[in-house]
Amino acid sequence: MRKCFVAVAALLLAIGSQAQHTDSTAVPGPAAPAPVSASVSKKKDWSKVNLNGRANDHFVFQVGYDGWAGETTGIRTKGIGRFLNVYFMLDLPFKSDPRFSVGIGAGIGSSSINFNKMEPQIAGTGATFVFNDMADSTTYSTRFKKFKMVEAWAEAPVEFRWVANPENSNKSWKAGVGIKIGTMLNAHTKGKNLQNNAGQTVNSFTLKESSKRYFNSLRLAATARVGYGPFNLYMAYQVNSLIKENVGPQVHPYSIGLQFSGL
Secondary structure, eight states: OHHHHHHHHHHHHHHHHHHHHHHHHHSOOOOOOOOOOTTOOOOOOGGGOOOTTOOOSSEEEEEEEEEEEESOTTOOBOSOOEEEEEEEEEEEEOSSOTTEEEEEEEEEEEEEEEESSEEEOTTOOSSSOOEEETTOTTTOSEEEEEEEEEEEEEEEEEEEEEESOTTOGGGSEEEEEEEEEEEEEEEEEEEEEEEETTSOEEEEEEEEEEOOTTBOSEEEEEEEEEEETTEEEEEEEESSOSBOTTTSOOEEEEEEEEEEEEO
């Protein structure tokens, strides 16, 4: 009897131990948090990028075609008008996002327009700016083979800029819009090689006349550019007329060309 009791007690203890082991393995603990994927990237904080030593158009060189728009009926130009601008500029990036900045500077701008058998009387004494039509052989027996008008300006450009990669703008897409204000330094005409109506050279001298009398001494132009690195397509349009109101035709010079920049 006693042996039976011991056997039964041992059997019950074995069953209880097995049940306790089964319960401890069947009940799961709290689930571990899923790992964050390494491929998920945070939004870049542009305010913390390193701008030390970056180049962003501190030196600007512009060259290209110059033309006249507006009241140009009866004014004959020929060939390729040219402009050449050189500026030194400061670049002031936005602290919150240096992809955007403001550029301000100063420099010199120039324009050259060629005329086809026509001579603007820049040094005239009359109240209006006269463009003599030298193609009229009954009035003029001689004319210059080449005749052009040149202006030079001291200018201050202001530009709102954008660059895709502010840390290395020399290898990045960029764009800018702005204005430039200029004051006229000089205006002159130049005629070369005096010819008769038959096209024969009468005299090979050069005639140069200077005067700012008929021109607005201040000009305001809108500008825009877009490009990659140091190479940009550049455009400008003078908002006010080159020639004073009620003095001559109201012409608005425009420019299309290339901009090279760096430093």
